[in-house]
Amino acid sequence: MINFKINDISVEAEKGETILTVARKNDIYIPTMCYISKTTPCASCRMCVVEAEGVEGFVLSCNTPPTEGIEITTNTAELENERTNIMKLYDVNHPLECGVCDKSGECDLQNKTLEFNIERQNFSARDQNRDRQNWGLINYNPSLCILCEKCVHVCNEVIGDDAIEVKFGGYSSTIIPKNADTLDCTFCGECIAVCPVGALVSSDFEYTANAWELSRVPATCAHCSAGCSLEYETRHSGINSVDEIYRVKNNFEFTSLCGAGRFGYDFDNKVVKEVDSFKLGIEALKNSDAIRFSSIITNEEAHILELLKEKLGIKLFNDDARKFAEFMKSYSSISGKLHHSGSLDAIKQSDAAIIIGSRIATDNPGVRYALTTAAKHNGAKVVYAHPMEDVLMQNVITQFMKYEVGTEEGVLALLAHALLVDADLNEKEKAFFDDLDLGYIYAETNLGEEEFSFMMKSFTRTKNRVLIIGNDLIAHERSDNIAKLAALIEKYSSFSLVIVPREVNTLGCSLINSLDIDEDIANVVGYNAKGSFVISSQEGADLAVAALNQQEGTVVNIDNKVLPTNVALSFNGYTLNDIANALDINKENTVDYTKELSKNSGFKTVEFDDLENFLSKMGDDVRGYLLDEVTCQADGELEELDDLPEFNGTIIYHADPVLQFNNLTKQAAQLEKDNFLRGSKQFSVAAKISDGDKVEVTFGSTTIQREFKLDSELKGTVALNPTFDIGVDSSRYRFVKSKIVRVV
């Protein structure tokens, strides 16, 4: 603790805090233009200058840590004059088009110009012709740009795309795409969010509405298990005043959002009420043998489905959540608790991370951004173990472990062996490691002992370690033993564990529902899933229900947090609760079930309306609540390692392209629907296909048509097959043997 004074108020700073953060904590105002909490200070605006006792000149408060006993003044006349002059300089040649500018009303430059009462400026510079640029989903207007560099810092330090940079040139400096003519990135749109002026804007939103016309609805993103907080901004459209979502914003000061969340918001159901189909739906449910549902639903809906199961005596199918529940059950049998210990925040604060079994940049961008933050801010050592390299992660990872497809169990055993070398294991666990045939595993996984010793060496002196487990391990045939190994690592080492669920509420469904193994039977009602009668918010439904942005409820995200989401758009039709009411499961509103969610799984008795959905001023996440930790019996035992499978022939990996996750993102107008089968040169030679070929891909019992695209960024003999448009069985291992035939 460092004690010092700001404006004669005694304040305390923790190690690593700057004068600015301490001031903000204590409600002392220091104006800034370029500062953004989640990156290192840009220090380009110099608005945050303060005076320090005994120090000549001004001090930048954003990047200066306080020293013991120092006296800081933030509001002298000289400082005011300095800041006013900076604001005057910012205003030189700034186009006077606030009336049409998208940012007007929420613009930092506008606010500060008014705050400092800049009525005139006595500086001038020759104005220059600067053309607007269209970068796909993003438009850049250099004449509005104030070169605060927030966008560059965020892109580099938090997102990890590193796609834009400042082209230095004095007064003619601009932001340019890095090493390219046009912007080539994952289009997370974070640069739009952080831009304090209207220089970087969404090309779809540009000039369609203004800040003062939009109503904000706090919600939780529906696309992946990161459960990012976002705000849908709605406004009526057209003469008939039908509400529409115009854009999505996030609290960019502390959180990030990927492009799917930011641009993929238009998945609402526009179908209107049909009484006949409702009656048909009730009949179908009464006559059904099972309900198959997807995990893209709220906890309350999952709870209603569970009640329906009891009431109608039918089965519940959701293989994605079932597989996850089984994984967690095996995990609990060793760890003795229900929930994994890690979180996105733990990843952000980590200095050592191992990620295994996931193409994380597209599976869960939230984890990717957390890893980027850790790597850039804490210098975290990131070990990425996967059979395929990922170009998106190359800025972040420090060590890539390429293992053979299918050998995840062996990899985790080796990992546990390396990490638990000094651990205080019990006899049986010791015996397990003693019995390991290391030579065989090294050979089959194609990993070397030196890779693990390199990893261990790089992890020395690290304190906050995280192990991130992806879907390849959850959906693996040997997931049972893998979960136990992961639990063992968490139990006996300093690693915290993050298990990445696949969909937005896979975790919630796995806790709430008692799921049956999916059978191919006839009378199945699909709830947002396939079935003989489909109740869905998507196209082709027999009975239309509200989509996730049209209903309130809660979801459980990767952090084990129960997060509320609210109604952004009204839906004139039925919800699952109406169906339940018709079947005598009576509750007025779906959210009446929020407080009834199972205590045994860690849910609390909290009314939905008592759940908050915002981030505090200092960035503390006060959304929803954290699941209570539940202890359970640790009676599991490790099984002996099975023979590691070999995958030969043409292997495809089910992985969605950037910005695509599921049929909700497929529906979003702005998101690119890139459904090419992507493979390396090596793959194309092996599969005897070439770039642009129409191919027929057969795996399991499924056959689909794809166009093959040669991807120079890929290596190896595995091709990427998108699943957002076909919806494959999510409980299956994502690497599959396939037959690929060219269609003439």
Place this chain on the structure above:
Amino acid sequence: MNNEQFNDRNVSNDYFLVDIEDYPTDGWGKFKRVIKRSFRGELFVGLWVVLREMIRFDIHTVKYPEEKMPIGPRYRAVHEMKRLWESDTERCIGCGLCEKICISNCIRIDTKIDENSRKEVSEYSINLGRCIFCGYCAEVCPELAITHGGEYENASDQREHFVMYEDMLTPLDKMKAATQLEFEGFGAITPHEDERVKKTPLAY
């Protein structure tokens, strides 16, 4: 000026109760009232005034619709959309403030980006059936684009009565003839505004 008359808020002395007869309660009383009202001859008082003035040829009636009263510059009737004097282009920048401020919620505006990357009003309508002609839209308009005109004859056979952007916009031939009238009502630019404007310092 003497403010006494304004400051004296005790006005009760000037009020008096009107002498109102008690209402008849029985049938006979009511019958008497009907007879009294029917045969009092008040009708002829009015008729006599009309006849007298007709004979004197002292007639003040405006023969509407052949004759119309002049409308004051601040009169707030059907809206107009003005053009810029210097370029004949539309003044409206599509900021949407008129829609936001409208208390009867009768303005709808949609904007988009046009092919020249400029903001374009793609849809604009005012529902005159809902409009209460309060003048807020004209007052809030930063460009003096939406104003009130003198066109008050908007009787229609239905409540909903929409005017669209094109109908309100000053026609180009009117601009060519330089006959666009500036609104002098509330929200309009104040006289001698030019003298208050200061130049941006530009060394070049």
